[in-house]
Amino acid sequence: xTANTPFEADIEAQPDALRALAGAATPSGLRExxxxxxxxxxxxxxxxxxxxxxxTWRNLTAKGRPAWAIDTGQLLDTPGLLTxxxxxxxxxxxxxxxxxxxxxxxxEEDPARPRTIVGITADSNSPLAETAELFLPLHSGPEATVSxxxxxxxxxxxxxxxxxxxxxxxxxxxxxxxxxxxxxxxLLTSTDTAxxxxxxxxxxxxxxxxxGWRDDAATALFAGLITKESSKVAIEGHIGGQFRxxxxxxxxxxxxxxxxxxxxxxxDGSIARLASDLAATGAHAVLIGDMVLAGTTTxxxxxSTSLEGLVTGSIVAQLIARDLALENGVVPGAxxxxxxVTTAL
Numbered sequence: 001x002t003a004n005t006p007f008e009a010d011i012e013a014q015p016d017a018l019r020a021l022a023g024a025a026t027p028s029g030l031r032e033x034x035x036x037x038x039x040x041x042x043x044x045x046x047x048x049x050x051x052x053x054x055x056t057w058r059n060l061t062a063k064g065r066p067a068w069a070i071d072t073g074q075l076l077d078t079p080g081l082l083t084x085x086x087x088x089x090x091x092x093x094x095x096x097x098x099x100x101x102x103x104x105x106x107x108e109e110d111p112a113r114p115r116t117i118v119g120i121t122a123d124s125n126s127p128l129a130e131t132a133e134l135f136l137p138l139h140s141g142p143e144a145t146v147s148x149x150x151x152x153x154x155x156x157x158x159x160x161x162x163x164x165x166x167x168x169x170x171x172x173x174x175x176x177x178x179x180x181x182x183x184x185x186x187l188l189t190s191t192d193t194a195x196x197x198x199x200x201x202x203x204x205x206x207x208x209x210x211x212g213w214r215d216d217a218a219t220a221l222f223a224g225l226i227t228k229e230s231s232k233v234a235i236e237g238h239i240g241g242q243f244r245x246x247x248x249x250x251x252x253x254x255x256x257x258x259x260x261x262x263x264x265x266x267x268d269g270s271i272a273r274l275a276s277d278l279a280a281t282g283a284h285a286v287l288i289g290d291m292v293l294a295g296t297t298t299x300x301x302x303x304s305t306s307l308e309g310l311v312t313g314s315i316v317a318q319l320i321a322r323d324l325a326l327e328n329g330v331v332p333g334a335x336x337x338x339x340x341v342t343t344a345l
Contacts, residue, residue: 005331005332005333005334006144006145006333007144007145007146007148007230007322007332007333007334008322008332008333009144010143010144010145010146010148010149010333011148011188011315011318011319011322012188013141013148013149014148014149014152014181014184014188014315015181015182015184015185015188016181017139017140017141017149017152017153018152018153018156018177018178018180018181018184019177019178019181020139020140020141021138021139021140021153021156021157021174021177022156022174022175022177022178022181023174023178024137024139026160026170026171026174027134027135027136027137029133029134030134030136030160030161030164030170031164031170033087033116033118033134033161033164033165035060035065035087035165035166037085037115038085038086038087038115038116039066039083039085039086040066040067040068040081040083040085040086040087041060041065041066041067041068041086041087041089041165042067042068042069042070042075042081042082042086042087042088042089042114043056043057043067043068043069043070043089043091044069044070044071044072044075044088044089044090044091044103045071045072045090045091045092045097045100046071046072046073046092046097046099046100046342047147047225047342048093048147048151048154048221048222048225048226049091049092049093049097049120049154050069050071050072050091051218051221051222051225052091052151052154052155052158052218052222053069053089053091053158053218054069054215054217054218054221055155055158055159055162055215055218055306055310056069056089056158056159056161056162057069058214058215059162059166060162060165060166063166065165068081071099072090072097072099072100072103073099075103076099076102076103076106079106079110082107082110082112082113082114083112083114084112084113084114084115085114085115086114086115087114087115087116087118088114088116088117088118089117089118089120089161090103090104090117090118090119090120090128090132091120091121091154091158092119092120092121092126092128093121093122093138093140093143093147093150093151093154094121094122094123094126095119095121095122095123095126095127095128095129096123096126096127096128097342098342098344098345099345100127100128101127102345104127104128104131108131116133116134117131117132117133117134118132118133118134118136118161119131119132119134119135119136120136120138120154120157120158120161121135121137121138122137122138122139122140122141122143122150122153124137136157136160136161138150138153138154138157139153140152140153144333145230145333145334145335146226146229146230146321146333147222147226148318151222151314152184152311152314152315155307155310155311155314156173156176156177156180156307159173159176159307160173160174173307176305176307176308180307180308180311183302183308183311183312184311184312184315187301187312187315187316188315188319191299191300191315191316191319193299193316193319193320193322193323194323194326194327196256196286196297196299196320196323197320197323197324197326197327198323198327199256199284199297200233200256200284200324200327201233201324201327201328203253203254204254205254206233206254206255206256207234207250207254207255207256208227208233208234208235208255208256208257208258208324209224209235209236209237209238209243209247209250209255209256209257209258210223210224210227210235210236210237210238210257210258210260210317211237211238211239211240211242211243211257211258211259211260211274212237212238212239212240212259212260212261212313213239213240213261213270213271214240214261214266215261215306215309215310216260216261216309216310216313217239217240218310219260219261219288219310219313219314219317220237220238220239220258220260221237221239222237222314222317223235223237223258223260223314223317223320223321224236224237224238225237226317226318226321227317227320227321227324229321229333229335229338230318230321230322230324230325230332230333231321231322231324231325231327231328231330231332232325232328232330232336233324233325233328240270241270243257243274244274248277251277251278251281251282251283252281252282252283253282253283254283255278255281255283255284256283256284256285256286257274257275257278257283257284257285257286258286258288258317258320259271259274259275259285259286259287259288259289260288260289260313260316260317261288261289261303261309261313262275262287262288262289262290262291262298263289263290263291263303263309264289264290264291266303267291271287271291272291272293275287275291275293275296276293276295276296278296279293279294279295279296280295284296284297285297286298286299287299288301288313288316288317289301289303289309289313290302290303299316299320301313301315301316321333
């Protein structure tokens with residue numbers, strides 16, 4: 001791809017950002033985390049910084065650990081979830097989101113402050129980095145607009161954190177990040193989503209949705225967010241079966257649904273059934289993975305590991321968002337009313 005906008009330049013810079021993180025020293029405090037010393041683990045953030053914690057939360061709950069994933073706005077409304085023996089993991093790519101700063105300010109005066117706050121952010125001078133007992137830097141560098149580099153690197157840092165909390169080798173995650181940099185480079189040069197974007201917005205009443213199951217729920221929610229920001233196209237992200245509970249009534253000609261994590265080896269039948277049911281209504285189902293079904297479109301994205309699937313799916317989501325912006329006649333990634341850092345509550 002050719003970078004014509006800051007958003008596209010950030011997309012192209014992601015392999016280098018992954019390598020920078022892979023080559024950085026692992027914070028010593030990460031290896032020393034003892035999950036047994038906490039009664040609960042709470043993951044929080046806003047927007048894509050919240051979504052990125054979903055796979056980590058799923059990983060820990062699958063191993064029987066008491067964990068919650070809740071956005072910071074909700075956490076401000078339900079402070080009782082935090083106890084003095086809580087491990088609080090806050091992800092904020094800027095480290096200065098309005099809700100995150102409000103939470104940190106509140107906890108400063110709270111006698112029931114969580115025992116340990118882990119801050120995952122790109123800015124070492126941010127309120128989050130300066131307040132957290134354990135700061136995990138993203139090493140993603142400056143980011144001009146919609147989340148790209150910071151999201152991919154956040155996925156890797158969360159994988160490092162999950163490895164540490166499960167007693168696994170954190171260095172193995174760094175090696176995988178370095179390997180994924182090469183996969184991302186190839187994906188950026190080989191993936192064409194322009195025709196899919198054109199088909200999505202063709203017709204009188206286009207509707208768009210993104211759906212993902214399991215870990216790929218994070219990618220579907222991420223895709224919904226950055227597509228709105230980048231292209232000004234109305235789209236919603238849904239977690240798995242939620243889509244059948246109401247949104248399916250939008251089916252028929254003009255509806256495009258991007259199904260993330262559509263890998264034949266891992267599907268329990270849910271993705272294939274939804275894709276086939278959508279195609280039967282005349283809707284356009286786009287499978288992100290390796291699954292191929294009659295009446296649908298497949299955009300290839302590899303997933304030899306969960307982290308690889310999350311990274312490749314996110315890259316496809318970014319490319320789709322870019323091409324939808326071009327098809328919609330707007331500058332990809334340019335904010336019309338918001339800004340890179342949302343500070344207002």
